[in-house]
Structure formats: structure tokens, C-alpha cells
Amino acid sequence: MKVLLEQLTTLHGPCGYEQPVSKWVRDTVKPLVDEVTVDSLGNVIATKTGRASGPIMVMTAHMDEIGFIVKKIENNGLIRFEKLGGNDDRFLLTQKVQIRTKTGLLTGVIGSISAHYAKFDDASRVRNHRQLYIDVGAKSKEDAIALGVQVGNPITWYPSMDYLGNESTGRFVGKGFDDRAGCAVLIQVLQELDESGFAGTLTAIFTVQEEVGLRGAQVAARQVKADVAIAIDTTAVSDTPEETMDDTLSIGAGTGIKVLDFSLISHPSVKEKLIQLANDKEIPFQMEVFPGIGTDGGAMSLANHGIPTGVLSIPSRYAHSPVEVIDMKDLVATKDLLKAFILSLNSNSQFSFIDGE
Template structure:
């Protein structure tokens, strides 16, 4: 999955501007499924039929990443911007970004005062993003426009993915793991289902605009009459020394089986099946209760007459930053448990709330 992840995280696709990701994913999964379509919002919906009848199962991950959008070009060529998704103002200063213009990609940097001026500033002040700017090297407004910048230009962190430490750690640092890592899990699962016998139908839904309110999932879920769903997303670990961390979820300890977050209380039957499979197959896992996050699973669960939904979480450090960190052990465990869930489905499998 490393190569999949490298290609996915290199793509430029902030909320509402996921076109390069939608196209790449559509083309990548087309040979692996029986049917694939891209809906009017940009969601990629790929369906693979099993070898015998059974339930319709949805697995979903979101393609968008947090980013920015240009809202003004100053006379001196610096660019003002707004956020797309949840960015922390404390992380913005001096970070490299990438603009996707009609003329091509541009490298920029979120500007800051020189360290030499810090003595004249309030060191405790965190400037609101609306007071900040992106520098693309333009000499003036006309030059910025000539380079391709305009109001509405989408921006992401500058792409990067490499080992954290080196290959001995099994950990990677880069941008966009939230949730291109989940997309990689779905694509790899489809690969591994090619020669497998399974019941029912698997529909992989790669959604847009998750980071701005689960919008793509709301639209996509209405298009699929599903019997059960599993969302794949990253989640923030709590294993670092800050005083707010409670050590309930750790990097490298396996996939997170969601109990609840602010968008979803996992369906009991789905959650228990995931736990049972993880224990029986010795797949490293941990239980996740984290009200500070939401996933497409929340939107999927409310579709149609209600869909029994669970979530598998890929533990991550430094979420929504240009230096997100994941462990390949967790990524592999997530894929293995998702595949085990699919292969465990039978022709008569149901996920009822009460017996």
C-alpha cells in the first residue's frame, strides 16, 4: 500500500476541488469492479458483485483533504486566503503550500515575520488566518496573475511523503493521509477481492467534501440501498505528552474499532462483529471513543431507512497538518479487518439492532 499512498497523497484535492483525485481513483478502480461512476458532486461509486447472493455492503473513505482557497490578490502580489476544512492557525506560519492554477502548479509559503523582528512583536499572539498571506514569489499583483493566481484558486500543503526516521520505523510522515490512507485501504481491498469468493455486493464509495460537513457522503448514501456499511478514516491518537492527551489510542497499536464519535454511535452488531473478527484472526486493534471527530460513517448511517454502520480508524499523529504521521502496521491491520468483514458475510447475514 505504500506506493498507493504515495500516489494518492501527491494528488491535489482540497474540499470541493477533488477533481484530480476523483479522476485518478475512477481510473484506478475501473479494472477491479463491475461498474464505476462519478456522480455530479464528484463522489466515485464503484460496485463489485460477489460470487453468490447476499447483503449489499458499502465501504467508504473520503478523497478530500483540508486546504485553502485564494480570496484576494494584494497589490504587492501576496495572496490572502480562506480555509477549506479544519486548519489550526497555530500551524500555518512558514509552511510550504501548493496552488493548483489553470496554468499549472505553483509553490508558495505562508508568510511570517523574520525571527529578528520577534522582539518587537507579541510572542504569545496567534494571528488569525485572515491576517496571514501566501507568498508565491510574485513581484506585484500583475505578476501574480501572470503566474496563474486568481480568486478561487485551491491550495493544499506542499505534497510530501517519506519515512519518519527511516525504513526501520515503519512510519510515514506527509500531508493528506486524512483520508487518502483510507482510500488506499479501499483500493487495496478491491485488489485482494479479485480472486476471492464472497457473498453479496461490495460498493466502494470515495467521497468528496467530508472535511466541510460530510457533504459528499450524504449525497452518495442516497444512491446505494445498503444493508451494512464500514467507513475508513484516520483518527487522532492521544499518546503524546500534552496535558490534554489521555493515552486511550496509540500509534502502532492496530486499527481503531469505533465505539462512538460526535457523528456516530456505532451499530452494536457491526461493532461486535468487527471485534470478534479481530480477536479470532489476531488482527491488532483498539477500541475508539473520541467525541472530537466525525466521519462519513455518521452520514451513511442516516441514509434511506438507516444503515447499520461501523468505522475502522487509522491512528494518526498531527492530523490536518503538513506532517501527519501514520504507522504501516495500523494501515495493514485496517485493510485486513475490512477484508475479513467482507469475506465473513453470508447469503443470509443481517445486522439487526435486537435479536
């Protein structure tokens, strides 16, 4: 999955501007499924029919990443910007970014005063993003426009993916793991299911605009009638020494089986099935209770007459920054448990709210 992850995180696709990702995902999964479409919002919906009768299952992950958008070009060529998704102003200073223009990609940097001026400034001050600017080397507004900069150009962190430490750690640092890592899991499962029989119908939905309110999932969920759904996303761990951290979720300890977040209380029968499979197949997992996030699972659970929904979470450090960190063991555990869930389904599979009914 390392290669998949590298390919996915290189792509430029912040909220609402996921076109390069939608196209790449569509073309990549097309040989693996029976049908693939891209809806008017940009969601990629891929369907594969199993060898036996069984339930209709949805698995989903979001393609968008947090980013920015060009708001104004100053006369001196510096660029003002707005946020797309949940960026933290504390992370912004002196970070490299990439602006997508009609003529190509531009490298920029979010500017800051030199360290030599710090003694004349308030060192504790965190400037609002609207006070900041991006420098692309332009000497004037006209120069920036000649480079292709326009109001409305989408912006992401500059792409990178490296081993954290070295190969022996099994951990990676880069941008966009939220949720290109989930997309990699879905694609890997589709590749492996090409060799494994399963029952029922499997629909993989790669959604857009998750980071601005689960918008893509809300649209996509209305297009499918499913018996069960599993969303795959990253989640913030709490295993570092800050005073707000409670060490309830750790990187490298396995996939997170969600109990609840602010968008979803996991369906009891789906959650219990995931726990049972993880125990039976000795897949490392940890339980996740974290009201600080939401996922596409929340939108899926409310679709149509309600879809029994669970979530598998890939533990991540430094979420929504250019240096997100994940562990390959967690990524593989997430993939293995999702695949085990799919392969466990048969014509008798039901996910009732009340046991035995």
C-alpha cells in the same frame, strides 16, 4: 500500500476541488470492479458483485483533504486566503503550500515576520489566518495574475511523504493521510478481492467534501440501498505527553474499532462482528471512544431507512497538518479487518439492532 499512499497523497484535492483525485481513483478502480461512476458532486461509486448471494455492503473513505482557497491578490503580489476545512492557525506560519491554477501548480509559502523582528512582536500571539498571506514570488498583483493566480484557486499543503526516522520505524510522515490512507485501504481491498470470492454486492464509495460537513457522503448515501456499511478514516491518537492527552488511542497499536464519535454511535451488531473477527484472526485493534471527530459513517448510518454502520480508524498523529504521521502496521490491520468483514458475509448475514431478530 506504500505505493498507493504515495500516489494518492501527491494528488491535489482539497474540499470541493477533488477533480484530480476523483479522476485518478475512477481510473484506478475501473479494472477492479463491474461498474464505476462519478456523480455530479464528484463522489466515485464503484460496484463489484460477488460469486454468491449475500447482503449489499458499502465501504467508504473520503478523497478530500483540508486546504485553502485564494481570496484576494494584494497589490504587492502577496495572496490572502480562506480555509477549506479544519486548519489550525498555529500550524500555518512558514509552511510550503501548492496553488492549483489553470496553467499548472505553483509553490508558495505562508509568510511570517523574520525571527529578527520577534523581539518587537508579541511572541505568544497566534495570528488569525485572515491576517496571513501566501508568497509565490510575485512582485506585483499583475505578476501574480501572470503566474496564473486567480481568486478561487484551491490550495493544499506542498506534497511530501517520507519515512519518519527511517525505514525501520514503519511510520510515514506527510500531508493528506486524512483520508487518502483510507482510500488506499479501499483500493487495496478491491485489488485483493479480485482473487478472493465474496458473497453479495460490494459498493466502494470515495467521497468528496467530508472535511466541510460530510457533504459528499450525504449525497452518495442516498444513491445506494445497503444492508451494512463500514467507513474508513483516520483518527487522532492521544499518546503524546500534552496535558490534554489521555493515552486511550495509540499509534502502532492496531486499527481503531469505533464505539462513538460526534457523528455516529456505531451499530452494536456491526461493532461486535468487527471485534469478533479481529480476535479470531489475531488482527491488532483498539477501541475508539472519541467525540472530537466525525466521519462519513455518520452520514451513511442516516441514509434511507438507516444503514447499520461501523467505522475502522487509522491512528494518526498531528492530524490536519502538513506532517501527519501514521504507522504501516495500523494501515495493514485496517485493511485486513475490512477484508475479513467482507469475506465473512453470506446469505444469512443480518445486522439487527435487537439480538436474534
